[in-house]
Structures are given as structure tokens and as C-alpha cells.
Amino acid sequence: MKPSYAIIGCGRVGTSLARQLSAAGYQPAGFSSRTRDSAIQAAKAAGKEEAVYDNSWEASENAGVVFITTPDHSIAPACQLISENRGFQENAVVLHCSGALSSGMLSAARDCGAVIGSMHPLQSFAAVTESNPFAGIKVAIEGDAAAVDCAWKIAVDLGADPFNIRTDGKTLYHAAAVVASNYLVTLMRLSFELLQASGVPEREAYGVLKPLISGTLNNIERVGIPDALTGPIARGDVDTVSDHLSALRQLSETAADLYTRLGQATIEIGTAKGSLPTDAAAQLSRLFSKHIR
Numbered sequence: 088m089k090p091s092y093a094i095i096g097c098g099r100v101g102t103s104l105a106r107q108l109s110a111a112g113y114q115p116a117g118f119s120s121r122t123r124d125s126a127i128q129a130a131k132a133a134g135k136e137e138a139v140y141d142n143s144w145e146a147s148e149n150a151g152v153v154f155i156t157t158p159d160h161s162i163a164p165a166c167q168l169i170s171e172n173r174g175f176q177e178n179a180v181v182l183h184c185s186g187a188l189s190s191g192m193l194s195a196a197r198d199c200g201a202v203i204g205s206m207h208p209l210q211s212f213a214a215v216t217e218s219n220p221f222a223g224i225k226v227a228i229e230g231d232a233a234a235v236d237c238a239w240k241i242a243v244d245l246g247a248d249p250f251n252i253r254t255d256g257k258t259l260y261h262a263a264a265v266v267a268s269n270y271l272v273t274l275m276r277l278s279f280e281l282l283q284a285s286g287v288p289e290r291e292a293y294g295v296l297k298p299l300i301s302g303t304l305n306n307i308e309r310v311g312i313p314d315a316l317t318g319p320i321a322r323g324d325v326d327t328v329s330d331h332l333s334a335l336r337q338l339s340e341t342a343a344d345l346y347t348r349l350g351q352a353t354i355e356i357g358t359a360k361g362s363l364p365t366d367a368a369a370q371l372s373r374l375f376s377k378h379i380r
């Protein structure tokens with residue numbers, strides 16, 4: 088039989104979990120949030136409106152699995168409060184969903200004999216949706232062995248694809264996710280701005296770039312890095328890069344700085360690919376150094 092669960096912190100992730108855990112056959116035991124309204128929404132999504140509690144330790148005390156899905160900075164204090172009020176069952180599994188923080192944030196739960204872990208859905212939850220946001224996504228799991236086992240089963244039951252992350256690797260793991268997701272948005276904005284300055288209407292920017300972006304992702308999947316790198320740095324076309332930098336400086340210092348820093352890192356990839364001649368790599372390196380502010 089699947090364990091019962093409680094949700095402490097009923098926002099986007101907590102309420103999504105409530106809906107999908109109940110749909111997967113887990114028994115809702117209690118819901119508590121900073122405001123009663125949010126707890127009610129989660130309880131409704133879980134199909135157990137009567138399981139709303141004003142005190143977090145009352146929501147958690149009958150649950151086999153307790154999810155603390157408050158904002159990151161409130162996870163440890165929320166866990167501490169429940170522990171002080173003896174709100175964790177002995178052998179309960181206590182989990183949080185932060186990507187950046189480790190299960191260590193939940194150490195107060197051990198005072199009650201609970202086991203602790205973290206279970207990070209590698210997905211952006213902008214809102215609570217009817218459809219299952221966990222289906223097909225990766226979920227990074229670490230913590231006490233019993234907590235890892237339990238989180239793994241939950242992730243599979245939610246339709247996700249779990250994997251183990253080292254406890255001391257979580258900060259860098261999360262930085263990797265920020266680079267791949269958030270900084271991709273930053274790069275796309277820069278590219279849209281440059282296209283617009285070149286005369287392409289703003290509304291057409293994404294459509295113009297989409298086949299290029301998809302092709303690059305396909306190449307990374309097919310041949311990997313460094314072989315997926317193409318373009319002037321991979322070819323050692325120093326004059327083209329120099330022209331880019333001059334044009335960018337006139338347009339925006341920030342754009343030129345970003346291009347310079349990323350260009351420096353790209354030299355290493357061109358060299359590793361074997362397509363960038365040594366003398367061109369040295370010239371590019373000098374060119375970028377002149378532009379570093």
C-alpha cells in the first residue's frame with residue numbers, strides 16, 4: 088500500500104504534488120500553509136477538503152511522507168517548528184523539493200526519528216495545472232537511504248525519471264540547471280535584441296532563430312561537445328569576430344561584454360574540436376583580452 092502524505096507549504100509545487108500524488112493513489116493526510124486559502128486549494132486538488140490544518144505539525148502528524156514545499160529560506164524553520172511540536176511520526180520520510188539545498192536542511196526531523204531527503208523536480212512550475220507536470224521530467228534525489236528509496240518510488244509513480252545526486256553536489260547541480268534554463272533565456276534575449284538592431288522585426292525574431300536553435304540542440308545530442316560547435320570561432324575566422332565586437336561596442340557595452348566572455352570560453356571548445364588553428368586561437372584570445380573591461 089502507498090504511504091499517506093502531507094504537504095506543508097501549498098504553492099505551485101506543493102499543490103501540484105497534492106493533485107498528482109492523490110491521482111497516483113497516495114492517501115492525503117494533511118495540508119498546511121502560511122495562509123488557510125492556499126491549504127484549502129491544495130486539499131481540494133488532492134480530493135480531501137477536510138484535511139486542512141492551521142498548524143503544520145497537526146497536518147504532518149498522521150503522514151508517512153511529509154513534503155516541506157515552502158520557499159527555500161523557510162524549509163529549515165518550518166521543519167524545526169514541526170519537530171519541536173513532535174509532528175513527525177517515527178520513521179516518517181521528510182522531503183523537500185529545493186534544487187539548491189541539500190537534505191541537511193531537514194536535520195531537525197531526525198530528532199523525532201524521521202528520515203530525510205530531497206527530491207528536486209527539474210522543471211519550471213509557473214502555475215498549478217490539471218495536466219501532470221511531473222510526467223517525463225528528471226527528478227534529482229539524495230538523502231538517507233530509506234528516504235531516497237521512498238522518493239524514488241514516488242517519482243516513478245508520478246511518471247518522472249529519477250536519478251541520484253550527491254548531497255555535496257547540489258549547489259553545482261542547481262547552478263547547472265540555472266545555466267541551462269535561465270541563462271538560455273538571457274542568451275535568447277540578447278540574440279533577439281541583436282536581430283532587431285539588424286532590422287528583423289521583433290515579432291519575427293523567435294521564428295527566425297528557432298530552426299537554428301533546434302539544429303544546435305540536435306547536433307549536441309547527436310555528436311556532442313566539442314563537435315557540435317560551428318561558426319567563426321570554430322573556423323578561426325578572426326576578422327569576422329573582430330567585426331562583431333566593433334559593431335557590438337557601438338550598440339551596447341553589455342552585449343559586447345557578454346559576447347567577449349562567451350567567446351573566450353568558446354576558444355577552448357574550438358581547440359578541443361581540432362578545427363581552430365593554434366595561431367588563430369592565440370589571435371582570438373588577444374582580441375578578446377583587449378575587449379575585457
Ligand SMILES: NC(=O)c1ccc[n+]([C@@H]2O[C@H](COP(=O)([O-])OP(=O)(O)OC[C@H]3O[C@@H](n4cnc5c(N)ncnc54)[C@H](OP(=O)(O)O)[C@@H]3O)[C@@H](O)[C@H]2O)c1
Pocket residue numbers: 095096097098099100101119120121122123125126143156157158159161165183184185186207208209210211212213
Ligand atoms: N516553482 C518552480 O519552478 C520550482 C521547481 C522545482 C523546485 N521548486 C522548489 O519547490 C519549493 C516550493 O517552491 P514553489 O515555487 O512552489 O513556491 P511558492 O509557489 O512560492 O509556494 C510556496 C508556498 O509556501 C507557503 N509558505 C511560505 N512560508 C511558509 C511557512 N513558513 N510555512 C508554511 N508555508 C509557507 C506559501 O504560502 P501561502 O500561499 O499560504 O502564502 C506558498 O504558497 C521550493 O523549495 C523551490 O525551490 C520550485
